[in-house]
Each structure stands twice: as C-alpha cells, then as structure tokens.
Amino acid sequence: MALELITLPNGVRVALDPMANLETAAVGVWQRVGARWEAAHENGVAHLFEHMAFKGAGGRDARAFAEAVEEIGGVMNAATSYERTSYFARVTREHAGAALHLIADTLLDPHWAPDDFEKEKDVVTQERGEARDQPDDHVFELHQAALYPDQPMGRPILGLEETIAPLSVEALTAFRAAHMAPERVLVAVAGAYDRDAILACAQERFGALAPRPVLAYAPARAAAGCAREARRLEQTHLVLSWPAPPAGDEALYAARLMCEIYGGGMSSRLFQEVREARGLVYAIDAFIDALEDCGRLGVYAGCAARNAETVALMAGDLLAALAREGPTARELARAKAIAAASILMGAESPMGRAEARVAQVFLRGRLIGFDEIRDKLNAVTIEDVRRAAELAINGPACVAVIGPKSGLAAADAFHARFAQGR
Amino acid sequence: MALELITLPNGVRVALDPMANLETAAVGVWQRVGARWEAAHENGVAHLFEHMAFKGAGGRDARAFAEAVEEIGGVMNAATSYERTSYFARVTREHAGAALHLIADTLLDPHWAPDDFEKEKDVVTQERGEARDQPDDHVFELHQAALYPDQPMGRPILGLEETIAPLSVEALTAFRAAHMAPERVLVAVAGAYDRDAILACAQERFGALAPRPVLAYAPARAAAGCAREARRLEQTHLVLSWPAPPAGDEALYAARLMCEIYGGGMSSRLFQEVREARGLVYAIDAFIDALEDCGRLGVYAGCAARNAETVALMAGDLLAALAREGPTARELARAKAIAAASILMGAESPMGRAEARVAQVFLRGRLIGFDEIRDKLNAVTIEDVRRAAELAINGPACVAVIGPKSGLAAADAFHARFAQGR
Numbered sequence: 001m002a003l004e005l006i007t008l009p010n011g012v013r014v015a016l017d018p019m020a021n022l023e024t025a026a027v028g029v030w031q032r033v034g035a036r037w038e039a040a041h042e043n044g045v046a047h048l049f050e051h052m053a054f055k056g057a058g059g060r061d062a063r064a065f066a067e068a069v070e071e072i073g074g075v076m077n078a079a080t081s082y083e084r085t086s087y088f089a090r091v092t093r094e095h096a097g098a099a100l101h102l103i104a105d106t107l108l109d110p111h112w113a114p115d116d117f118e119k120e121k122d123v124v125t126q127e128r129g130e131a132r133d134q135p136d137d138h139v140f141e142l143h144q145a146a147l148y149p150d151q152p153m154g155r156p157i158l159g160l161e162e163t164i165a166p167l168s169v170e171a172l173t174a175f176r177a178a179h180m181a182p183e184r185v186l187v188a189v190a191g192a193y194d195r196d197a198i199l200a201c202a203q204e205r206f207g208a209l210a211p212r213p214v215l216a217y218a219p220a221r222a223a224a225g226c227a228r229e230a231r232r233l234e235q236t237h238l239v240l241s242w243p244a245p246p247a248g249d250e251a252l253y254a255a256r257l258m259c260e261i262y263g264g265g266m267s268s269r270l271f272q273e274v275r276e277a278r279g280l281v282y283a284i285d286a287f288i289d290a291l292e293d294c295g296r297l298g299v300y301a302g303c304a305a306r307n308a309e310t311v312a313l314m315a316g317d318l319l320a321a322l323a324r325e326g327p328t329a330r331e332l333a334r335a336k337a338i339a340a341a342s343i344l345m346g347a348e349s350p351m352g353r354a355e356a357r358v359a360q361v362f363l364r365g366r367l368i369g370f371d372e373i374r375d376k377l378n379a380v381t382i383e384d385v386r387r388a389a390e391l392a393i394n395g396p397a398c399v400a401v402i403g404p405k406s407g408l409a410a411a412d413a414f415h416a417r418f419a420q421g422r
Numbered sequence: 423m424a425l426e427l428i429t430l431p432n433g434v435r436v437a438l439d440p441m442a443n444l445e446t447a448a449v450g451v452w453q454r455v456g457a458r459w460e461a462a463h464e465n466g467v468a469h470l471f472e473h474m475a476f477k478g479a480g481g482r483d484a485r486a487f488a489e490a491v492e493e494i495g496g497v498m499n500a501a502t503s504y505e506r507t508s509y510f511a512r513v514t515r516e517h518a519g520a521a522l523h524l525i526a527d528t529l530l531d532p533h534w535a536p537d538d539f540e541k542e543k544d545v546v547t548q549e550r551g552e553a554r555d556q557p558d559d560h561v562f563e564l565h566q567a568a569l570y571p572d573q574p575m576g577r578p579i580l581g582l583e584e585t586i587a588p589l590s591v592e593a594l595t596a597f598r599a600a601h602m603a604p605e606r607v608l609v610a611v612a613g614a615y616d617r618d619a620i621l622a623c624a625q626e627r628f629g630a631l632a633p634r635p636v637l638a639y640a641p642a643r644a645a646a647g648c649a650r651e652a653r654r655l656e657q658t659h660l661v662l663s664w665p666a667p668p669a670g671d672e673a674l675y676a677a678r679l680m681c682e683i684y685g686g687g688m689s690s691r692l693f694q695e696v697r698e699a700r701g702l703v704y705a706i707d708a709f710i711d712a713l714e715d716c717g718r719l720g721v722y723a724g725c726a727a728r729n730a731e732t733v734a735l736m737a738g739d740l741l742a743a744l745a746r747e748g749p750t751a752r753e754l755a756r757a758k759a760i761a762a763a764s765i766l767m768g769a770e771s772p773m774g775r776a777e778a779r780v781a782q783v784f785l786r787g788r789l790i791g792f793d794e795i796r797d798k799l800n801a802v803t804i805e806d807v808r809r810a811a812e813l814a815i816n817g818p819a820c821v822a823v824i825g826p827k828s829g830l831a832a833a834d835a836f837h838a839r840f841a842q843g844r
Contacts, residue, residue: 020443021442067756070759071752072763090767119701121701129656132656133656133724233555267491271488277541278541304547330489334489340514348445
C-alpha cells in the first residue's frame with residue numbers, strides 16, 4: 001500500500017495514507033467550509049451545522065447513533081474553523097470502513113428535528129459561555145475581532161446569541177445546499193485500514209454528490225487593531241500579531257523556522273529573555289496561523305498587570321532585532337533540527353498524519369512527501385529568516401489585552417510603537 | 423528487542439518498550455515523589471524543584487541547556503503531581519541516549535543559583551495566576567482542598583505564595599537528599615532507540631545513586647466536603663466526586679468500565695441525559711483519579727447558574743440508578759469495545775506507552791502486557807460494574823462549585839442528598 005490521492009468522477013477526493021505496523025486508523029471527512037462563508041446575520045451556522053451531525057443520522061436518533069459509533073470502539077468528534085469543518089473518528093483497523101459510513105450518514109443523511117435543533121442551540125450557548133470564561137481563550141476572540149473588523153474572519157466561529165437564536169432548520173438545509181460542492185469534500189484516512197472498504201464507501205456515498213458551484217469568499221483585510229477588556233483576573237493575558245505568509249505560500253517554510261527561533265521552544269528568544277532571564281511570565285509562545293489568503297505571526301503571553309507593558313514591548317523589540325540582525329547560524333540549525341524531528345513525530349500519529357494530508361490537499365492541491373518538506377526547510381537561509389521577521393515587523397500589528405484595568409495600557413503602548421510597522 | 427524491566431544493583435529500574443517501525447522515542451526519568459511528601463510549611467517545593475531542572479545542569483547555564491536539548495531536535499518537558507515527578511523528552515532514534523544524559527544532568531548535576539531560584543519563584547507565581555484564572559482548572563483545586571482537608575493531598579501542587587516565598591536553595595538540597603532513593607527512580611523509554619546507549623547511560627548515571635530510605639506518607643483521609651466560590655462568570659463550573667478503588671486495585675478494571683458507561687463517551691448516561699436530551703451543558707465528563715491509596719470517581723460539568731442544581735442532582739441520581747440497576751449488557755459490551763480500542767491507540771504513541779509503563783511499575787511493581795489488561799477488562803461482569811457504582815454512591819461524596827452566586831446553592835443541594843452516601 002502506498003500514499004494515494006484519488007479523485008472521484010464528481011470531484012470528491014480521497015487521501016489514503018497507510019502506516020505500517022499499526023492496528024488503528026484515523027478516518028474522517030473534511031469539508032472546505034467554515035465561518036468565512038457565513039453572512040453576518042447567520043454567524044455561527046457552520047458550527048451549529050457541525051453540532052447537528054450528532055443529533056441523529058442514517059435512520060438512527062442521537063442515542064442510537066452514538067451507540068453505533070461506540071459499539072465498534074470508535075471515538076468520534078467534529079470541529080469547525082474559519083475555512084474547514086471536520087468529522088473524524090479513531091478506530092481499529094477492521095472498523096475503518098464502518099466508521100466512514102457513519103460519518104457519511106451525518107453529512108448525507110442527517111436528522112434535523114426542530115426540537116433537537118433548539119436543544120443544540122442551548123448546548124452551543126453553554127459552549128460560548130465556557131469559551132468566554134477562559135481568559136486565554138477569550139483574548140484570542142478579542143484579537144480576531146480587532147484584526148479583521150466588519151468581516152467574516154473577525155466574527156466568532158461559535159456565533160452570537162442574536163445570530164443563533166433566529167436560525168431555523170431551513171437555514172441548515174440552505175447552508176448544506178450552498179456548500180456541499182464535491183470539490184470541497186475530502187475523505188482522508190491514515191493508519192491501518194482495509195483500502196477496498198474505504199474506497200467502496202467513499203465511492204458509494206460521496207461519489208453520488210451532485211455538482212454545485214464552489215462558492216468564493218471576500219479576501220481578508222487585516223487592520224492594525226487594538227482591543228482591551230477589563231476583567232478581575234490574576235493575570236493580564238495578551239495576544240500580539242504581525243503579518244505572515246498565507247498557507248500554501250513557499251515563504252511559509254522560512255516563516256515557520258523564524259517563529260521557532262523567535263518564540264517556539266525553550267531555547268527561543270522569547271522564552272529565554274522574557275521567562276528565563278526576567279521571570280516575567282509562565283506561558284509565552286509564538287505561533288503561525290496560516291489561512292488560505294492571510295497569515296499571522298502571533299504571540300500569547302500571560303503576566304502580572306504591572307509587567308504587561310514590558311512584556312508586550314519586549315516581544316515587539318525582540319522581533320525587530322531578529323528582523324534587523326537575522327538569526328545566528330546555530331539558531332537556524334536548531335530550528336531545522338526541531339522541525340525535522342517534529343515532522344517525524346507527527347508522522348507517527350494517525351490523526352496528525354490525516355490532518356497534514358488534508359492541509360496539503362486543500363491548500364496545495366496535492367500530497368507532499370515528508371522528504372520534500374524537510375528539503376524545503378533545510379534550504380532556508382539566514383537571510384530568508386531575517387526577511388520573514390522583517391515582513392512581520394513591517395506591520396500592521398494587532399494587539400488584544402484582557403485583565404485588570406492597570407494592565408490594559410500595555411495595548412496602547414504596543415499599538416503606538418508597532419501598529420504601523422517599523 | 424522485547425519489553426524489559428531491568429533493576430540495577432542499587433534498585434533504580436529501567437523499563438524498555440521497543441516499538442517496531444518508528445523513528446522516534448519518548449525518553450524520561452520518573453520519580454515516585456510529589457506534593458504528597460511535602461510538609462505544610464514547604465508546600466510547592468516538589469513542583470519548584472522540578473522547575474529548577476531547566477535553570478541549568480551538567481556545566482551548562484539555562485540557555486546552554488535549552489540549546490543542547492534543541493540542537494538534537496528534542497522537545498523536553500517536566501511535570502509534578504501528588505505522587506510523581508517526570509522529566510521527559512521526545513527525540514529521534516539516534517538521540518535517545520543523548521536525551522537521557524541531559525535528563526540525568528537535570529537530576530544529578532543541577533545548578534541552583536540563588537538568583538535563578540528567585541526568578542523561578544516569580545515564574546511559578548505566574549503559573550499559579552494562570553491556573554486561578556481558568557475556572558475549569560481552579561474548581562478542581564477547590565474540590566481537592568474540600569476532599570482532603572488539612573493534609574498534603576488537599577494542598578495545591580503549585581504551592582502557596584506564603585510557602586514558596588521563604589524557600590531557599592538549601593530547601594531544594596534537603597528535598598533532593600530526602601527523596602532521591604534509587605527504588606523511587608524509574609528510567610522509561612518507548613519507541614525507537616539504541617538499547618545499548620540507553621542502558622549504558624542508565625547504569626553510568628543512575629547506577630551510582632546512593633541508597634536512601636524510601637520515605638512514607640500519611641494515608642489520605644477523604645471528607646464529604648462542600649466548597650463554593652462566587653465569581654462573575656458566564657457558567658457555573660462543578661466538580662463532584664465519589665470513592666473509587668485506588669491505583670493497583672484489581673477492582674479498578676470494573677470501575678473504569680463503570681466510569682465509561684456513566685460518563686465517558688457520547689453514548690454514556692451523563693452525555694445522553696444531561697447534554698443530548700436536556701441541552702443543559704456543553705462539557706460533562708466522568709473520570710477516575712486513582713492514586714496509590716485513594717481513588718475517586720469524578721464528574722466535571724459547566725452549565726448556566728440556573729441549571730447548576732439540576733445538573734448536580736441529575737449526575738448523582740444517574741449514578742444511583744446505575745448502582746441500583748446495573749448496566750445493560752449492551753452498555754457493558756460498548757464500554758469494553760471502547761476500552762479495547764483505546765488500549766490499541768494508546769499503545770501506538772511512544773509517550774502514552776512510556777507513561778503506561780511507569781504507572782505499571784510504580785503501582786504494580788511489574789510490566790503488564792496489553793493482552794492481560796484486555797483479558798481483565800473482558801472478564802468484568804454486569805454485577806461487577808453495578809458494585810463499582812454502588813461503592814461510589816455509598817459515599818462520602820464531595821462537591822465544589824465556582825460561578826455566579828445564584829448557582830452556588832447547587833453545592834448544598836448535592837451535599838444534602840449525596841454527601842453521606844445513599
């Protein structure tokens with residue numbers, strides 16, 4: 001068995017990634033649909049649609065559906081982001097085909113009883129409350145709204161009370177009718193499975209999906225936003241961000257190594273300077289968030305309110321220094337070693353591997369060998385990394401802060417120094 | 423290569439778990455030491471000791487140590503619980519021996535500069551703030567204090583401001599001298615590695631550990647506690663708990679299946695009744711927390727304040743029903759299928775596998791084959807599960823609630839009905 005990407009006659013794709021010596025598989029269906037495609041008045045519908053997958057499907061009610069999944073020892077879940085919705089299961093080899101049939105039921109033969117729909121709105125209300133109660137989660141929502149004002153990318157994936165309450169079962173039907181284009185559907189399986197059973201299921205269930213136009217969305221427009229929210233907390237929680245290459249851009253290889261050097265692991269500049277040398281934070285991390293047409297280099301940190309301004313300005317200044325001087329040869333070598341090892345570790349997990357294949361297919365249109373990725377990373381130069389940091393520091397930068405009132409001025413100080421680039 | 427447990431002449435143990443077809447390993451040293459061994463005035467010292475591992479070791483300062491780890495592409499971390507402290511790395515095959523040497527440095531040749539020690543106290547203060555800011559984290563600390571009043575098991579692992587501030591480098595030295603008994607040290611490696619390199623390092627570094635008495639701790643005494651904390655939040659966060667078998671007890675097999683049936687996956691009674699049928703919660707889960715001499719069946723839920731009492735009482739009543747009627751044959755079959763699949767999935771991850779081996783050695787004194795575990799689970803009967811639920815509902819039960827004032831009465835209602843058992 002070998003890595004394969006098969007395109008069915010109607011355009012649905014199937015990515016198969018067999019892994020030797022395993023006994024389990026990750027099986028899923030990914031759709032290129034999410035909150036980016038929502039109109040303002042229906043904010044939250046993509047996520048609610050995903051939730052309704054578990055309220056019954058294929059002639060089974062919610063309880064019977066859950067039982068069918070767990071009778072084969074399966075663990076099933078689903079998730080919605082701005083550009084993707086996923087329905088996936090972890091199962092043993094012999095049940096991979098059955099798991100795919102169950103997932104197909106949720107997408108192709110769901111039961112949307114109006115009663116269940118109203119109850120699921122209540123569940124989502126609780127999910128929204130849970131997210132708001134976690135400051136290191138909520139600060140990301142604040143940041144997203146400040147970064148992408150008045151556009152789908154800035155709206156919460158979970159939706160708002162006022163956009164979810166009026167949604168009807170008809171809205172779900174319309175959402176599905178609009179977005180179930182075969183080209184936007186990808187079946188992905190990694191691990192141990194019966195190839196014939198998977199292909200038969202994919203063809204039988206998804207091969208019959210009728211053609212539909214592939215809907216576009218408006219491009220994201222990033223703003224130099226600045227958001228603050230006062231809350232009685234022990235810590236001040238900050239998210240800072242700068243431009244980065246979008247997903248699928250070759251410049252992302254250098255940007256990922258830059259991010260590692262800047263604030264990845266424990267030898268990174270942010271960790272060493274802000275945590276080890278100064279003791280100002282417990283958590284500080286840099287990350288790349290790369291979407292189809294927009295990417296960001298982000299930093300999350302939590303610190304005492306009296307240190308929030310210092311932490312925010314240090315983070316900006318350390319990025320500016322990297323853009324000015326570039327990394328050392330040893331920093332770059334370390335980042336490459338970490339990236340190479342991470343690729344190997346990720347490749348040993350069925351779920352990690354399935355998700356990597358999905359990203360490759362949706363963003364690059366093809367499967368990419370781990371060797372190719374390693375070669376691209378190894379080819380990155382000191383100057384490439386410096387330029388990636390320069391692209392970032394040239395702004396626009398965005399900042400969101402939540403915490404005690406006395407720490408909120410950190411947002412303004414950061415905004416004044418970094419918002420419009422250096 | 424085969425699964426091996428090797429005991430060095432001084433009593434240090436080495437668990438080796440080779441996995442075919444992998445290219446990476448999980449490498450670590452686990453110590454049977456944690457917050458349970460702390461005196462009240464030094465609460466937090468075990469965790470702070472673990473933090474200091476990364477402030478320099480083996481002739482390297484903190485930065486040089488972090489660089490040495492990441493130059494080989496390693497990802498290293500550490501963790502402290504009530505009964506265990508772990509130092510572990512994920513690395514590629516060829517660096518497994520080097521990673522173990524670095525971990526040995528942190529334990530056997532650490533640098534504890536007083537300056538660094540003071541800075542690390544500040545980092546821990548931030549870590550404590552971060553934990554307090556997460557209500558679904560903090561509610562567990564409240565619950566632990568209510569369950570185990572005036573004893574080490576009820577004190578926070580991260581310590582208190584007043585117990586951490588006066589700690590000195592001498593306290594670290596004394597803590598290490600007291601607790602570094604060879605019998606309490608376990609080197610564990612799972613995945614792909616050079617057996618000779620691992621054994622040579624284990625023998626060279628840990629084989630020289632001098633004998634020391636293995637210190638005991640006072641047994642845990644569970645109370646029917648009831649804790650409430652008012653906080654302006656969207657949700658009311660609840661933790662409920664009942665007795666369960668301790669780790670190492672054969673009755674734990676039945677208790678784990680009971681927990682799965684009661685509140686494990688999406689076909690469980692808690693999920694189906696409280697979330698699916700009523701829409702009262704987004705998150706509700708049951709779990710088993712099994713320690714050396716004490717175990718608990720716990721439930722976490724987040725809900726609207728007006729529903730907190732309903733959720734808490736439903737959770738108790740559903741457990742009481744399970745204790746009265748036992749599970750159905752189909753429920754038990756599903757729980758066994760899920761457990762069997764979970765064992766296979768866990769066995770495919772080097773880190774999951776290393777941690778399973780550590781638990782086996784510390785709690786059972788031997789390595790246990792996955793077949794034996796599966797057989798024990800398969801032998802569990804309907805009556806075994808019913809009795810596990812009965813053991814739980816007979817109490818004492820404990821409850822902690824955090825959230826808006828209007829939801830706190832849920833704690834009292836639960837306490838009145840369940841605290842002293844049925």
